[in-house]
Amino acid sequence: MIALPLNKKASSTMPQEEQHFTQIDDDDIRFLSTQLRGVKQARVRFLAGTPEFQLEVIEVLLALGVSATSERMGMIAPYPKRRFSIRYKGDSAIVTVAQDAELMG
Numbered sequence: 001m002i003a004l005p006l007n008k009k010a011s012s013t014m015p016q017e018e019q020h021f022t023q024i025d026d027d028d029i030r031f032l033s034t035q036l037r038g039v040k041q042a043r044v045r046f047l048a049g050t051p052e053f054q055l056e057v058i059e060v061l062l063a064l065g066v067s068a069t070s071e072r073m074g075m076i077a078p079y080p081k082r083r084f085s086i087r088y089k090g091d092s093a094i095v096t097v098a099q100d101a102e103l104m105g
Contacts, residue, residue, distance in 0.1 A: 024056040027103055031084060032057075033064055041092040044070040047080070049099030057097055066093075 036042065042061055046054050054070065061068040076096075083103045085096040 023053060024060065028083065029060055031103060032060055035084070035086055036061070036064060036066055036093060036095075039066050039088070039091060039093045042066050042068045043092070043094050044068050045094065045096045046070060046072050047074075047076065047096065047098045049097065053099050054097075 044054075044057060044061070046057075054072075058068050058070060080096060080098040080101050083098055083101045085098075087094045
């Protein structure tokens, strides 16, 4: 079962410990391994989310052979509808991660 915030707008103002986020699962790993085939480097931009989830995403990328750097962003507009948004440039990618969004929007 996937736990999502009851109210997305309110979730950004709630203290971090009260937010309910999904953790990385097999579907996320399958999606990332498919979408990042051939990618050697990734810059990962995290929107909200828990440190545990961020660490899990980085560990998955490293296990896939993708070197990764990460940064934490505040909010962006419009907020992503998908959990992972990917832009490609040669053999590198910029991955924006919105932990509370749906995998395929």
